[in-house]
Amino acid sequence: MKVAEGRAMRSDSVPEGAVSVARGGRFRFPSVFVAKRRVRRLPEPRVWKAWQIVAAQCLIIVGAIAGWEAAAALRLIDPFFWSRPTAIAKTLVIFFVHGTALTDIRYTFQSTVLGFILGTAGGSMLGLSFWWSRNYAAILQPFVICFESIPKLALAPLIILVFGVGLASKVAIAVALTVVVSTLTTYAGVQAVDPDGERLFYSLGASRLQVFRKLVIPSVLPWTISVLRVNIGLALTGSIVGEFISSQHGLGRAILYAGQTYDIALVWVAVLVLSAFSIVMYLAVSWFEKLLRKGMLR
Amino acid sequence: MGFDTAAGTVDALSPVTFALDAGSFVSVIGPSGCGKSTLFNVIAGLQRPTAGSVVIDGEDATATIGRVGYMLQKDLLLPWRSVLDNVVLGMEINGVSRQRARAAALPYLERYGLGGFENRYPRELSGGMRQRAALLRTLLLDADIILLDEPFGALDAQTRGHMQEWLLEIWTDFGKTVVFVTHDVEEAVYLSDEILVLSARPGRLLDRLAVPLSRPRPRSIVNAAEFIAIKQRCFSHLGHATEDVAA
Numbered sequence: 001m002k003v004a005e006g007r008a009m010r011s012d013s014v015p016e017g018a019v020s021v022a023r024g025g026r027f028r029f030p031s032v033f034v035a036k037r038r039v040r041r042l043p044e045p046r047v048w049k050a051w052q053i054v055a056a057q058c059l060i061i062v063g064a065i066a067g068w069e070a071a072a073a074l075r076l077i078d079p080f081f082w083s084r085p086t087a088i089a090k091t092l093v094i095f096f097v098h099g100t101a102l103t104d105i106r107y108t109f110q111s112t113v114l115g116f117i118l119g120t121a122g123g124s125m126l127g128l129s130f131w132w133s134r135n136y137a138a139i140l141q142p143f144v145i146c147f148e149s150i151p152k153l154a155l156a157p158l159i160i161l162v163f164g165v166g167l168a169s170k171v172a173i174a175v176a177l178t179v180v181v182s183t184l185t186t187y188a189g190v191q192a193v194d195p196d197g198e199r200l201f202y203s204l205g206a207s208r209l210q211v212f213r214k215l216v217i218p219s220v221l222p223w224t225i226s227v228l229r230v231n232i233g234l235a236l237t238g239s240i241v242g243e244f245i246s247s248q249h250g251l252g253r254a255i256l257y258a259g260q261t262y263d264i265a266l267v268w269v270a271v272l273v274l275s276a277f278s279i280v281m282y283l284a285v286s287w288f289e290k291l292l293r294k295g296m297l298r
Numbered sequence: 299m300g301f302d303t304a305a306g307t308v309d310a311l312s313p314v315t316f317a318l319d320a321g322s323f324v325s326v327i328g329p330s331g332c333g334k335s336t337l338f339n340v341i342a343g344l345q346r347p348t349a350g351s352v353v354i355d356g357e358d359a360t361a362t363i364g365r366v367g368y369m370l371q372k373d374l375l376l377p378w379r380s381v382l383d384n385v386v387l388g389m390e391i392n393g394v395s396r397q398r399a400r401a402a403a404l405p406y407l408e409r410y411g412l413g414g415f416e417n418r419y420p421r422e423l424s425g426g427m428r429q430r431a432a433l434l435r436t437l438l439l440d441a442d443i444i445l446l447d448e449p450f451g452a453l454d455a456q457t458r459g460h461m462q463e464w465l466l467e468i469w470t471d472f473g474k475t476v477v478f479v480t481h482d483v484e485e486a487v488y489l490s491d492e493i494l495v496l497s498a499r500p501g502r503l504l505d506r507l508a509v510p511l512s513r514p515r516p517r518s519i520v521n522a523a524e525f526i527a528i529k530q531r532c533f534s535h536l537g538h539a540t541e542d543v544a545a
Contacts, residue, residue: 194374205439
Protein backbone atom coordinates (compact mmCIF):
# COMPACT_ATOMS: atom_id res chain seq x y z
CA MET A 1 0.00 0.00 0.00
CA LYS A 2 2.88 2.30 0.73
CA VAL A 3 4.23 1.84 -2.76
CA ALA A 4 0.90 2.80 -4.26
CA GLU A 5 0.87 6.02 -2.21
CA GLY A 6 4.33 6.99 -3.36
CA ARG A 7 3.35 6.44 -6.93
CA ALA A 8 0.33 8.63 -6.59
CA MET A 9 2.34 11.53 -5.13
CA ARG A 10 4.96 11.23 -7.81
CA SER A 11 2.53 11.37 -10.69
CA ASP A 12 0.94 14.46 -9.13
CA SER A 13 4.22 16.32 -9.12
CA VAL A 14 4.94 15.61 -12.79
CA PRO A 15 3.96 18.69 -14.82
CA GLU A 16 1.34 18.40 -17.52
CA GLY A 17 2.70 17.06 -20.76
CA ALA A 18 5.95 15.75 -19.31
CA VAL A 19 6.60 12.14 -20.03
CA SER A 20 6.99 10.22 -16.85
CA VAL A 21 8.32 6.71 -16.80
CA ALA A 22 7.57 6.68 -13.13
CA ARG A 23 3.89 6.63 -13.88
CA GLY A 24 4.21 3.12 -15.23
CA GLY A 25 6.10 2.36 -12.07
CA ARG A 26 8.75 0.28 -13.83
CA PHE A 27 11.75 2.64 -14.04
CA ARG A 28 11.30 4.59 -10.85
CA PHE A 29 14.49 5.62 -9.05
CA PRO A 30 14.59 4.31 -5.52
CA SER A 31 14.26 7.36 -3.27
CA VAL A 32 17.55 6.54 -1.48
CA PHE A 33 19.50 7.73 -4.51
CA VAL A 34 17.67 11.02 -4.75
CA ALA A 35 18.23 11.73 -1.07
CA LYS A 36 21.99 11.38 -1.55
CA ARG A 37 22.33 14.03 -4.26
CA ARG A 38 24.62 16.84 -3.26
CA VAL A 39 25.38 20.12 -4.98
CA ARG A 40 29.09 20.94 -5.20
CA ARG A 41 30.91 24.05 -6.19
CA LEU A 42 33.23 23.76 -9.22
CA PRO A 43 36.77 23.72 -7.82
CA GLU A 44 38.60 26.81 -9.04
CA PRO A 45 42.38 26.56 -8.96
CA ARG A 46 43.96 29.52 -7.27
CA VAL A 47 46.65 31.04 -9.48
CA TRP A 48 49.54 32.81 -7.82
CA LYS A 49 51.09 35.90 -9.32
CA ALA A 50 54.43 35.53 -11.07
CA TRP A 51 56.36 37.32 -8.31
CA GLN A 52 54.83 35.03 -5.71
CA ILE A 53 56.07 32.00 -7.63
CA VAL A 54 59.56 33.52 -7.91
CA ALA A 55 59.51 34.39 -4.22
CA ALA A 56 58.64 30.79 -3.35
CA GLN A 57 61.50 29.53 -5.52
CA CYS A 58 63.97 31.95 -3.91
CA LEU A 59 62.78 30.85 -0.51
CA ILE A 60 63.50 27.21 -1.36
CA ILE A 61 67.03 28.03 -2.55
CA VAL A 62 67.82 30.23 0.44
CA GLY A 63 66.35 27.61 2.77
CA ALA A 64 68.41 24.81 1.24
CA ILE A 65 71.66 26.82 1.43
CA ALA A 66 70.97 27.97 4.99
CA GLY A 67 70.03 24.43 6.03
CA TRP A 68 73.23 23.07 4.51
CA GLU A 69 75.38 25.69 6.25
CA ALA A 70 73.60 25.13 9.57
CA ALA A 71 73.92 21.34 9.28
CA ALA A 72 77.64 21.70 8.58
CA ALA A 73 78.10 24.13 11.51
CA LEU A 74 76.22 21.78 13.87
CA ARG A 75 78.22 18.79 12.55
CA LEU A 76 75.06 17.03 11.38
CA ILE A 77 76.98 16.42 8.14
CA ASP A 78 80.72 16.17 7.79
CA PRO A 79 81.95 19.36 6.08
CA PHE A 80 85.06 17.56 4.90
CA PHE A 81 83.02 15.41 2.53
CA TRP A 82 80.07 17.70 1.90
CA SER A 83 81.82 21.06 2.16
CA ARG A 84 79.67 24.08 3.06
CA PRO A 85 78.21 27.07 1.20
CA THR A 86 80.56 29.66 2.75
CA ALA A 87 83.61 27.63 1.78
CA ILE A 88 82.24 27.11 -1.72
CA ALA A 89 81.65 30.85 -2.13
CA LYS A 90 85.23 31.61 -1.08
CA THR A 91 86.61 28.97 -3.43
CA LEU A 92 84.46 30.35 -6.25
CA VAL A 93 86.07 33.76 -5.93
CA ILE A 94 89.55 32.23 -5.75
CA PHE A 95 88.82 29.99 -8.77
CA PHE A 96 87.94 33.03 -10.86
CA VAL A 97 90.47 35.51 -9.54
CA HIS A 98 93.57 33.37 -9.06
CA GLY A 99 92.55 30.05 -10.57
CA THR A 100 92.13 28.62 -14.04
CA ALA A 101 88.38 29.30 -14.39
CA LEU A 102 88.52 31.28 -17.62
CA THR A 103 90.97 28.94 -19.36
CA ASP A 104 88.90 25.94 -18.34
CA ILE A 105 85.63 27.46 -19.47
CA ARG A 106 87.10 28.46 -22.81
CA TYR A 107 88.56 25.00 -23.34
CA THR A 108 85.30 23.19 -22.57
CA PHE A 109 83.38 25.73 -24.65
CA GLN A 110 85.59 25.14 -27.67
CA SER A 111 85.34 21.37 -27.64
CA THR A 112 81.58 21.42 -26.94
CA VAL A 113 80.74 23.88 -29.70
CA LEU A 114 83.04 22.24 -32.25
CA GLY A 115 81.68 18.80 -31.43
CA PHE A 116 78.11 20.09 -31.56
CA ILE A 117 78.54 21.76 -34.95
CA LEU A 118 80.50 18.94 -36.57
CA GLY A 119 78.25 16.21 -35.16
CA THR A 120 74.98 17.92 -36.01
CA ALA A 121 76.04 19.05 -39.48
CA GLY A 122 77.67 15.72 -40.34
CA GLY A 123 74.74 13.70 -39.06
CA SER A 124 72.20 15.84 -40.87
CA MET A 125 74.08 15.55 -44.13
CA LEU A 126 74.37 11.80 -43.73
CA GLY A 127 70.65 11.51 -42.96
CA LEU A 128 69.73 13.69 -45.94
CA SER A 129 71.97 11.67 -48.22
CA PHE A 130 69.77 8.63 -47.57
CA TRP A 131 67.07 10.29 -49.68
CA TRP A 132 69.14 9.93 -52.82
CA SER A 133 69.25 6.19 -53.03
CA ARG A 134 67.03 3.64 -51.42
CA ASN A 135 69.69 0.94 -51.92
CA TYR A 136 72.40 3.00 -50.31
CA ALA A 137 70.07 3.77 -47.38
CA ALA A 138 69.14 0.12 -46.97
CA ILE A 139 72.82 -0.91 -46.99
CA LEU A 140 73.99 1.71 -44.50
CA GLN A 141 71.06 1.72 -42.10
CA PRO A 142 72.06 -1.37 -40.04
CA PHE A 143 75.52 0.09 -39.52
CA VAL A 144 74.11 3.37 -38.28
CA ILE A 145 71.84 1.55 -35.85
CA CYS A 146 74.78 -0.60 -34.67
CA PHE A 147 76.81 2.51 -34.02
CA GLU A 148 73.83 3.97 -32.18
CA SER A 149 73.69 0.97 -29.86
CA ILE A 150 77.39 1.13 -28.89
CA PRO A 151 77.83 3.02 -25.62
CA LYS A 152 80.04 5.67 -27.20
CA LEU A 153 81.51 6.73 -23.87
CA ALA A 154 82.98 3.26 -23.54
CA LEU A 155 85.06 4.09 -26.60
CA ALA A 156 86.41 7.27 -25.00
CA PRO A 157 89.75 5.79 -23.82
CA LEU A 158 90.37 4.51 -27.35
CA ILE A 159 89.50 7.89 -28.85
CA ILE A 160 91.94 9.60 -26.47
CA LEU A 161 94.68 7.21 -27.59
CA VAL A 162 93.97 7.84 -31.26
CA PHE A 163 93.38 11.61 -31.13
CA GLY A 164 95.77 12.48 -28.31
CA VAL A 165 95.17 14.34 -25.08
CA GLY A 166 94.46 17.67 -26.79
CA LEU A 167 91.26 19.31 -27.96
CA ALA A 168 90.78 16.92 -30.90
CA SER A 169 89.94 13.92 -28.73
CA LYS A 170 87.25 15.86 -26.80
CA VAL A 171 85.72 17.07 -30.03
CA ALA A 172 85.78 13.52 -31.37
CA ILE A 173 83.88 12.16 -28.36
CA ALA A 174 81.33 14.98 -28.64
CA VAL A 175 80.90 14.22 -32.34
CA ALA A 176 80.49 10.50 -31.66
CA LEU A 177 77.66 11.28 -29.25
CA THR A 178 75.84 13.79 -31.43
CA VAL A 179 76.27 12.44 -34.93
CA VAL A 180 74.03 9.38 -34.61
CA VAL A 181 71.11 11.26 -33.10
CA SER A 182 71.22 13.77 -35.94
CA THR A 183 71.53 11.07 -38.57
CA LEU A 184 68.61 9.03 -37.31
CA THR A 185 66.36 12.05 -36.75
CA THR A 186 67.13 13.51 -40.15
CA TYR A 187 66.56 10.15 -41.79
CA ALA A 188 63.20 9.88 -40.03
CA GLY A 189 62.43 13.33 -41.47
CA VAL A 190 63.47 12.16 -44.93
CA GLN A 191 61.15 9.19 -44.68
CA ALA A 192 58.33 11.47 -43.60
CA VAL A 193 58.56 13.61 -46.76
CA ASP A 194 55.09 13.47 -48.31
CA PRO A 195 55.25 11.15 -51.35
CA ASP A 196 52.44 13.20 -52.89
CA GLY A 197 54.71 16.22 -52.60
CA GLU A 198 57.30 14.38 -54.66
CA ARG A 199 54.60 13.42 -57.18
CA LEU A 200 53.62 17.07 -57.43
CA PHE A 201 57.20 18.12 -58.11
CA TYR A 202 57.71 15.43 -60.70
CA SER A 203 54.41 16.27 -62.37
CA LEU A 204 55.78 19.80 -62.74
CA GLY A 205 58.80 18.30 -64.47
CA ALA A 206 61.30 18.68 -61.63
CA SER A 207 64.74 17.06 -61.56
CA ARG A 208 65.87 15.06 -58.54
CA LEU A 209 68.16 17.88 -57.46
CA GLN A 210 65.22 20.30 -57.58
CA VAL A 211 63.07 17.98 -55.49
CA PHE A 212 65.93 17.66 -53.02
CA ARG A 213 66.57 21.38 -52.75
CA LYS A 214 63.05 22.71 -52.90
CA LEU A 215 61.11 19.95 -51.13
CA VAL A 216 63.29 17.54 -49.15
CA ILE A 217 65.59 20.01 -47.39
CA PRO A 218 62.81 22.40 -46.29
CA SER A 219 60.61 19.54 -45.06
CA VAL A 220 63.43 17.93 -43.11
CA LEU A 221 64.67 21.15 -41.53
CA PRO A 222 62.19 21.10 -38.60
CA TRP A 223 63.39 17.58 -37.73
CA THR A 224 67.01 18.66 -37.75
CA ILE A 225 66.21 21.72 -35.66
CA SER A 226 64.35 19.64 -33.10
CA VAL A 227 67.55 17.75 -32.38
CA LEU A 228 69.71 20.80 -31.64
CA ARG A 229 68.79 21.10 -27.96
CA VAL A 230 69.41 17.42 -27.33
CA ASN A 231 72.73 17.60 -29.12
CA ILE A 232 74.13 20.54 -27.17
CA GLY A 233 73.67 18.53 -23.97
CA LEU A 234 75.27 15.45 -25.52
CA ALA A 235 78.21 17.46 -26.88
CA LEU A 236 78.85 18.89 -23.42
CA THR A 237 78.73 15.40 -21.87
CA GLY A 238 81.20 14.17 -24.48
CA SER A 239 83.65 16.99 -23.80
CA ILE A 240 83.49 16.54 -20.04
CA VAL A 241 84.05 12.79 -20.26
CA GLY A 242 87.01 13.39 -22.55
CA GLU A 243 88.45 15.80 -19.98
CA PHE A 244 87.85 13.29 -17.18
CA ILE A 245 89.96 10.71 -18.90
CA SER A 246 92.92 12.83 -19.83
CA SER A 247 93.29 16.54 -20.27
CA GLN A 248 95.38 19.59 -19.46
CA HIS A 249 92.44 21.97 -19.14
CA GLY A 250 88.67 22.14 -18.95
CA LEU A 251 85.93 22.11 -16.35
CA GLY A 252 85.86 18.30 -16.41
CA ARG A 253 89.54 18.20 -15.55
CA ALA A 254 88.96 20.77 -12.78
CA ILE A 255 86.29 18.54 -11.22
CA LEU A 256 88.45 15.43 -11.43
CA TYR A 257 91.52 17.21 -10.05
CA ALA A 258 89.56 18.71 -7.15
CA GLY A 259 88.07 15.34 -6.27
CA GLN A 260 91.46 13.62 -6.31
CA THR A 261 92.93 16.27 -3.99
CA TYR A 262 89.91 16.14 -1.65
CA ASP A 263 89.09 19.77 -2.42
CA ILE A 264 85.34 19.21 -2.20
CA ALA A 265 84.53 22.92 -2.29
CA LEU A 266 86.31 23.14 -5.63
CA VAL A 267 84.28 20.18 -6.93
CA TRP A 268 81.12 22.10 -6.09
CA VAL A 269 82.46 25.28 -7.65
CA ALA A 270 83.34 23.49 -10.89
CA VAL A 271 79.95 21.76 -10.98
CA LEU A 272 78.24 25.10 -10.39
CA VAL A 273 80.20 26.79 -13.16
CA LEU A 274 79.51 23.86 -15.44
CA SER A 275 75.78 24.03 -14.73
CA ALA A 276 75.70 27.75 -15.42
CA PHE A 277 77.69 27.16 -18.60
CA SER A 278 75.29 24.40 -19.65
CA ILE A 279 72.26 26.64 -19.08
CA VAL A 280 73.82 29.42 -21.14
CA MET A 281 74.55 27.02 -24.01
CA TYR A 282 71.04 25.63 -23.84
CA LEU A 283 69.50 29.10 -23.95
CA ALA A 284 71.75 30.09 -26.85
CA VAL A 285 70.70 27.03 -28.83
CA SER A 286 67.02 27.61 -27.99
CA TRP A 287 67.36 31.15 -29.24
CA PHE A 288 69.07 29.96 -32.40
CA GLU A 289 66.33 27.38 -32.88
CA LYS A 290 63.61 30.02 -32.58
CA LEU A 291 65.47 32.14 -35.09
CA LEU A 292 65.70 29.24 -37.55
CA ARG A 293 62.03 28.35 -37.18
CA LYS A 294 60.99 31.92 -37.79
CA GLY A 295 63.21 32.14 -40.84
CA MET A 296 61.79 28.90 -42.14
CA LEU A 297 58.17 29.92 -41.82
CA ARG A 298 58.75 33.22 -43.51
CA MET B 299 45.51 15.90 -80.14
CA GLY B 300 44.72 12.66 -78.48
CA PHE B 301 45.67 10.16 -75.86
CA ASP B 302 45.87 6.51 -76.44
CA THR B 303 46.24 5.02 -73.04
CA ALA B 304 46.35 1.40 -72.12
CA ALA B 305 47.78 0.34 -68.81
CA GLY B 306 47.48 -3.22 -67.71
CA THR B 307 49.07 -3.66 -64.32
CA VAL B 308 47.93 -6.78 -62.52
CA ASP B 309 44.56 -5.43 -61.60
CA ALA B 310 44.62 -1.67 -61.26
CA LEU B 311 43.47 -0.87 -64.75
CA SER B 312 42.36 -2.94 -67.72
CA PRO B 313 43.36 -1.87 -71.20
CA VAL B 314 41.66 1.49 -71.72
CA THR B 315 41.84 3.33 -74.98
CA PHE B 316 40.45 6.76 -75.66
CA ALA B 317 41.28 9.93 -77.50
CA LEU B 318 40.34 13.40 -76.31
CA ASP B 319 39.62 16.53 -78.32
CA ALA B 320 41.82 19.52 -77.64
CA GLY B 321 40.18 22.11 -75.42
CA SER B 322 37.43 19.83 -74.17
CA PHE B 323 36.33 19.30 -70.59
CA VAL B 324 36.17 15.59 -69.84
CA SER B 325 35.16 14.01 -66.54
CA VAL B 326 36.07 10.54 -65.39
CA ILE B 327 33.71 8.85 -62.98
CA GLY B 328 33.75 5.38 -61.53
CA PRO B 329 33.51 3.53 -58.24
CA SER B 330 36.31 3.83 -55.68
CA GLY B 331 39.39 1.89 -56.67
CA CYS B 332 38.56 1.79 -60.37
CA GLY B 333 42.07 2.87 -61.27
CA LYS B 334 41.40 6.57 -61.86
CA SER B 335 44.54 7.51 -59.99
CA THR B 336 46.56 4.96 -61.94
CA LEU B 337 45.16 6.36 -65.16
CA PHE B 338 46.15 9.88 -64.11
CA ASN B 339 49.61 8.82 -63.01
CA VAL B 340 50.13 7.22 -66.40
CA ILE B 341 48.89 10.25 -68.31
CA ALA B 342 51.05 12.56 -66.17
CA GLY B 343 54.05 10.31 -66.80
CA LEU B 344 54.55 9.51 -63.12
CA GLN B 345 54.06 5.82 -63.68
CA ARG B 346 55.13 3.71 -66.64
CA PRO B 347 52.27 1.55 -67.90
CA THR B 348 53.02 -2.16 -68.13
CA ALA B 349 51.63 -2.02 -71.65
CA GLY B 350 50.45 0.74 -73.93
CA SER B 351 51.40 4.34 -74.41
CA VAL B 352 50.38 7.94 -73.96
CA VAL B 353 50.35 10.06 -77.09
CA ILE B 354 50.07 13.85 -76.89
CA ASP B 355 49.84 15.82 -80.12
CA GLY B 356 51.00 12.76 -82.02
CA GLU B 357 54.14 12.47 -79.89
CA ASP B 358 54.89 9.59 -77.58
CA ALA B 359 54.66 11.01 -74.05
CA THR B 360 54.81 7.78 -72.07
CA ALA B 361 56.70 8.32 -68.78
CA THR B 362 57.72 11.86 -69.64
CA ILE B 363 57.04 14.40 -66.93
CA GLY B 364 56.27 18.10 -67.08
CA ARG B 365 54.03 17.93 -70.16
CA VAL B 366 50.75 17.60 -68.33
CA GLY B 367 49.56 19.71 -65.41
CA TYR B 368 48.43 17.50 -62.56
CA MET B 369 46.55 18.70 -59.54
CA LEU B 370 46.32 16.12 -56.82
CA GLN B 371 43.52 15.68 -54.33
CA LYS B 372 45.51 17.42 -51.62
CA ASP B 373 46.47 20.99 -52.39
CA LEU B 374 50.11 20.25 -51.38
CA LEU B 375 50.96 23.92 -50.97
CA LEU B 376 54.40 24.18 -49.40
CA PRO B 377 53.97 25.71 -45.94
CA TRP B 378 57.30 27.54 -46.08
CA ARG B 379 56.41 29.41 -49.27
CA SER B 380 54.03 32.33 -49.64
CA VAL B 381 50.99 31.89 -51.86
CA LEU B 382 52.73 33.68 -54.72
CA ASP B 383 55.86 31.56 -54.38
CA ASN B 384 53.75 28.42 -54.29
CA VAL B 385 51.97 29.41 -57.47
CA VAL B 386 55.21 30.08 -59.35
CA LEU B 387 56.72 26.71 -58.38
CA GLY B 388 56.05 25.14 -61.78
CA MET B 389 57.65 28.02 -63.66
CA GLU B 390 60.59 28.06 -61.26
CA ILE B 391 61.21 24.36 -61.80
CA ASN B 392 61.18 24.98 -65.52
CA GLY B 393 63.96 27.50 -65.22
CA VAL B 394 62.20 30.86 -65.02
CA SER B 395 63.85 33.07 -62.40
CA ARG B 396 61.72 33.60 -59.34
CA GLN B 397 61.55 37.35 -59.89
CA ARG B 398 60.20 37.01 -63.43
CA ALA B 399 57.87 34.19 -62.47
CA ARG B 400 56.42 36.30 -59.67
CA ALA B 401 55.82 39.22 -61.99
CA ALA B 402 54.14 36.91 -64.50
CA ALA B 403 51.93 35.21 -61.92
CA LEU B 404 50.73 38.24 -59.99
CA PRO B 405 48.07 39.36 -62.50
CA TYR B 406 46.58 35.87 -62.47
CA LEU B 407 46.33 35.85 -58.71
CA GLU B 408 44.51 39.15 -58.84
CA ARG B 409 42.23 38.09 -61.64
CA TYR B 410 41.27 34.74 -60.12
CA GLY B 411 40.32 35.69 -56.62
CA LEU B 412 43.63 35.62 -54.75
CA GLY B 413 44.42 39.33 -55.01
CA GLY B 414 45.83 40.69 -51.77
CA PHE B 415 46.73 37.19 -50.56
CA GLU B 416 49.94 36.79 -52.55
CA ASN B 417 52.18 37.32 -49.54
CA ARG B 418 50.13 35.24 -47.14
CA TYR B 419 51.08 31.72 -46.19
CA PRO B 420 48.95 28.68 -47.06
CA ARG B 421 47.94 28.11 -43.43
CA GLU B 422 46.21 31.50 -43.42
CA LEU B 423 43.95 30.57 -46.34
CA SER B 424 40.53 28.93 -46.42
CA GLY B 425 40.07 25.56 -48.12
CA GLY B 426 38.62 27.13 -51.26
CA MET B 427 41.48 29.61 -51.56
CA ARG B 428 44.05 26.90 -51.12
CA GLN B 429 42.48 24.96 -53.98
CA ARG B 430 42.54 28.10 -56.13
CA ALA B 431 46.23 28.54 -55.43
CA ALA B 432 46.90 24.87 -56.20
CA LEU B 433 44.99 25.09 -59.47
CA LEU B 434 46.77 28.27 -60.52
CA ARG B 435 50.09 26.57 -59.82
CA THR B 436 49.03 23.78 -62.18
CA LEU B 437 47.78 26.20 -64.85
CA LEU B 438 50.87 28.38 -64.82
CA LEU B 439 52.99 25.39 -65.80
CA ASP B 440 51.42 26.22 -69.16
CA ALA B 441 50.72 22.64 -70.15
CA ASP B 442 47.95 22.08 -72.69
CA ILE B 443 46.39 19.35 -70.62
CA ILE B 444 45.32 19.68 -67.00
CA LEU B 445 44.46 16.68 -64.86
CA LEU B 446 42.31 17.42 -61.83
CA ASP B 447 41.93 14.64 -59.29
CA GLU B 448 38.83 15.40 -57.20
CA PRO B 449 39.98 18.94 -56.56
CA PHE B 450 36.84 19.96 -54.72
CA GLY B 451 36.29 16.72 -52.82
CA ALA B 452 37.13 18.18 -49.43
CA LEU B 453 35.14 21.40 -49.77
CA ASP B 454 31.69 22.14 -48.36
CA ALA B 455 28.77 22.22 -50.79
CA GLN B 456 28.56 26.00 -51.05
CA THR B 457 32.26 26.59 -51.63
CA ARG B 458 32.19 23.73 -54.07
CA GLY B 459 29.52 25.44 -56.17
CA HIS B 460 31.58 28.65 -56.29
CA MET B 461 34.69 26.71 -57.22
CA GLN B 462 32.91 24.92 -60.05
CA GLU B 463 31.89 28.20 -61.63
CA TRP B 464 35.36 29.59 -61.04
CA LEU B 465 36.89 26.55 -62.75
CA LEU B 466 34.60 26.94 -65.78
CA GLU B 467 35.61 30.60 -66.03
CA ILE B 468 39.28 29.64 -66.01
CA TRP B 469 38.74 26.87 -68.48
CA THR B 470 36.99 29.28 -70.86
CA ASP B 471 39.81 31.83 -70.48
CA PHE B 472 42.71 29.44 -70.90
CA GLY B 473 41.23 27.00 -73.41
CA LYS B 474 43.04 24.01 -71.90
CA THR B 475 42.02 20.40 -72.18
CA VAL B 476 40.76 19.40 -68.75
CA VAL B 477 40.45 15.86 -67.45
CA PHE B 478 38.50 15.89 -64.22
CA VAL B 479 38.02 13.04 -61.76
CA THR B 480 35.08 13.24 -59.39
CA HIS B 481 32.78 11.07 -57.32
CA ASP B 482 29.98 13.54 -57.71
CA VAL B 483 27.91 12.67 -60.80
CA GLU B 484 26.05 15.97 -60.76
CA GLU B 485 29.34 17.84 -60.72
CA ALA B 486 30.56 15.76 -63.66
CA VAL B 487 27.45 16.46 -65.74
CA TYR B 488 27.39 20.15 -64.86
CA LEU B 489 31.01 20.76 -65.82
CA SER B 490 31.78 18.43 -68.71
CA ASP B 491 31.53 18.13 -72.46
CA GLU B 492 32.00 14.44 -72.12
CA ILE B 493 31.96 11.84 -69.34
CA LEU B 494 34.02 8.65 -69.24
CA VAL B 495 32.56 5.97 -67.00
CA LEU B 496 34.99 3.39 -65.64
CA SER B 497 34.00 0.05 -64.12
CA ALA B 498 35.13 -1.29 -60.76
CA ARG B 499 38.67 -2.63 -60.46
CA PRO B 500 40.26 -3.50 -62.76
CA GLY B 501 38.91 -0.41 -64.47
CA ARG B 502 37.46 -0.76 -67.95
CA LEU B 503 35.88 1.98 -70.02
CA LEU B 504 32.15 1.28 -69.66
CA ASP B 505 30.73 4.21 -71.56
CA ARG B 506 31.46 7.59 -73.09
CA LEU B 507 28.62 10.02 -72.63
CA ALA B 508 28.46 13.30 -74.48
CA VAL B 509 26.92 16.17 -72.56
CA PRO B 510 25.34 18.31 -75.29
CA LEU B 511 24.11 21.05 -72.96
CA SER B 512 24.87 24.56 -74.18
CA ARG B 513 27.24 26.85 -72.30
CA PRO B 514 27.31 28.91 -70.17
CA ARG B 515 25.16 26.68 -68.03
CA PRO B 516 23.00 28.25 -65.36
CA ARG B 517 22.76 26.52 -61.99
CA SER B 518 19.10 25.76 -62.64
CA ILE B 519 20.16 23.41 -65.43
CA VAL B 520 20.36 20.62 -62.87
CA ASN B 521 16.55 20.42 -63.03
CA ALA B 522 16.38 20.17 -66.84
CA ALA B 523 15.09 16.87 -68.21
CA GLU B 524 18.16 16.36 -70.39
CA PHE B 525 20.49 16.89 -67.41
CA ILE B 526 18.58 14.39 -65.31
CA ALA B 527 18.57 11.86 -68.12
CA ILE B 528 22.37 11.97 -68.41
CA LYS B 529 22.71 11.79 -64.65
CA GLN B 530 20.51 8.71 -64.54
CA ARG B 531 22.55 7.00 -67.22
CA CYS B 532 25.67 7.58 -65.16
CA PHE B 533 24.01 6.25 -62.04
CA SER B 534 22.77 3.14 -63.79
CA HIS B 535 26.34 2.43 -64.90
CA LEU B 536 27.60 2.89 -61.39
CA GLY B 537 25.06 0.38 -60.16
CA HIS B 538 22.74 2.72 -58.30
CA ALA B 539 19.00 2.16 -58.48
CA THR B 540 17.10 4.85 -60.37
CA GLU B 541 15.09 5.65 -57.27
CA ASP B 542 18.23 7.13 -55.70
CA VAL B 543 18.36 9.73 -58.42
CA ALA B 544 14.80 10.88 -57.86
CA ALA B 545 15.52 11.45 -54.19
